[in-house]
Amino acid sequence: MDDNTPRAVTMRDVAQAAGVSVSTVSHVVNNKQGARIGKDAWERVQRAIQELGYRPNAMAKDLVKGRSRFIGLVADAIASTPFAGQIIRGAQDEAWRHGHVLLVANTEGNDAAETEAIAMMLEHKVRGVLYSTWYHRQVELPVGLTETDCVLVNCFAAGGGLPAVVPDEVAGGRQATRMLLAEGHRRIGFINTTTPSPAQDGRLEGYRGALAEAGVPFDPDLVIDAQPDQEGGYEAVGHLLAQDATGVFCHNDRVAMGVYDAVRERGLRVPEDLAVVGFDNQEVIAAHLRPPLSTVALPHYELGQAGVRVLLGLDQPADGGRVVVPCPPVHRSSVSTVAPD
C-alpha cells in the first residue's frame, strides 16, 4: 500500500504557498516568542497550514526537547479481562488531559514480551511507565523499569520504594458487609478466595471490622475459602445454609452468579431466602442477574487516572508510597426487595 501514500506536506510547501521563508514558517509553527513576524505574514502562514493540511513533525519537536510526550503502560493482561481495560481508559483520559499520549503494551505475563515492551518504551524516551496488573498483587519489578520513572498500578513491589496505586480492599470488604448488616442480617457468610492475595486478606479484615462495628461476633464457620468463580460459589452454598446464614458476601460477582444458581436449584430465592453481595461490579454479570446484584466496585478507571497523576507529580503518595483508591458500594436488588435509592 506504500505507493499510494500521498507525499507529506513539508514546511517548504507552506513557505512557498504563504510567500515567506521557511524559517518564518518554523517560527509560526513553534510559536516562537520574540520572533518579529508581521501580523499579515503570520496569518498567511496559518492559512497555508490550514489549506495544505500541514502537520508539524511531533517526533522532531519531541526530539529537540530530549523527551517525548509518551507515557508507557505495561499491563499483564489488558485483553483477557474486562477489568484492565478500564485502567487503560482512566490512564489514557488523564494522560491526554495533560498533553501526553499513552503507549500500551499487553504482555500476558510473558517475560520476553515485557522486556521488549519496556526497552521499546525507553528507546522512545517515555516520560515514565505505569506497570499494571489485572488483579491486585505483589510483583517482581522488571529490571528495565529502574531506568525511568515508574508507578505501579493495581500492584506493589516488595520492600516498597516505588509509588503504588491500589484499591482499598479493607474498606471495600467493610462496605459489602455493611450492606447486609443494614438490612438486619446477623448470620452473614463470607465466601472468600483460595488465592492468597491482598484481596483475600483485605476483604476478610473489612468483613470482620464491619461485624465488630455492629457488635456481631465473628464466627469462623461462616467463612469459606472457595475457587473464585461460579463453580466455587455454587459449591459453597450448602455449607452456608447449614450454618443458618441469611446473607452472604461473595469474593467477586462470578462467585455470586454461582450462588444464585445453587439457591435456585434448592427452590429458594434471592434476596428473600439468601441476600447476596458481590465484589468487582463486573457490569455484564452484576447488572443482569435476576435480581440484579448489589456489589462493590473495583475502581479500575480511577486507578489508571491516579497512576498518571502520581507519575506526572500532580498527586503525591502518602507515607509508604501508597495511594489507596476507594471501592464504592453499588446498590441493586440482591440484598433487599425494597428498591434501592
Place this chain on the structure above:
Amino acid sequence: MDDNTPRAVTMRDVAQAAGVSVSTVSHVVNNKQGARIGKDAWERVQRAIQELGYRPNAMAKDLVKGRSRFIGLVADAIASTPFAGQIIRGAQDEAWRHGHVLLVANTEGNDAAETEAIAMMLEHKVRGVLYSTWYHRQVELPVGLTETDCVLVNCFAAGGGLPAVVPDEVAGGRQATRMLLAEGHRRIGFINTTTPSPAQDGRLEGYRGALAEAGVPFDPDLVIDAQPDQEGGYEAVGHLLAQDATGVFCHNDRVAMGVYDAVRERGLRVPEDLAVVGFDNQEVIAAHLRPPLSTVALPHYELGQAGVRVLLGLDQPADGGRVVVPCPPVHRSSVSTVAPD
C-alpha cells in the same frame, strides 16, 4: 519525580569509554554497511554500550527514515467491552512480529477524542491506522484517516474503497444452527437482535441456510427479535416454548444466559427440555453457565492480526476489499448431555 531521573547515557559517553570517536559509535549503533571499523574497536564499542546501558534514540532513527515504527489503532470502546481487548492483543502481537509498535487510542465514540487521536498519530508519522469498532458495523470514516493508510477492523465504510477485516456472520449463524440440527432438533428457535446490523442480517441468513441444507422448512414464528442481553433472552422463552421449539440459537451469550434463567424458572432443564447455543464465546459467561454453553466464537484476536497483516501488505483482501474471518463453533454441554469430543 523529575529530579531523580538519572541522566541518560549518550553516544559521547560510549565513545569516551570505548576510546573511539562519536562517529565510530554511530556507525556501530546503526550497523552501517561499508564503514571501515576494526573488529577490536567494534567490540570495545559493543562492550561500552552493554556496560553503560546506552540506548539509541529510536525517535531520532525513525526521524531520519522519515517514518516511525508505529501503527495506530483507533477503537471506539476498548475498555467497556471484554471483546475489543482481544482485537488489540491480536493487532499488537502481529505488529511486534513485524517490528512495529501499536499506539492505541480508545475514543468511546467521542468525535473530539477521535479527531485528536488521529491527529496525534499522523503527527507521529504512523505507518498506518487500524480503525476498529467493538461490534461489527458500518462506519463514517473520520476525515483525518484519508491522510494515511487505513484498514477497518470489525467494521466497514459505505461505498467500500478501504480494506476491511470482518467476521463471517453468515457462516457463524450456519455453524450455530448446525450444532442443533446435528442433535436431531427440527423446531429450532432463533432469538435475533432488534439492532439492525451485519450480525442481525448475517446470522439470520446463516440460520436459514443451515435449515435449508437439512431440509427443514423455515418457520418465521420461530424467529424473535429481542433486546440483545439477558433480559431479552429471558422474555423470549415463553413464545418459543409455545411454538414447540426444542432448541434455540441465541444472538449472543448474554441472551443465552437469560434463556437459562427462564428455563429454570419453569422447572425445565438445559439441554433436556431446551437445547441452547450462544454466539460470541464471552468466556466469563459461556464457560461458567450451568451447564456450560455451546456457542460460536467471535474471532476478535484474529481480526486484529488480520488488520495488521493487511496494513503491512502481507495479506491481500479479495475483490471488494473484504477479508472475512471465520467464527468457529465451541462445543460445551448445552446442546447435548453427551460430553463433547
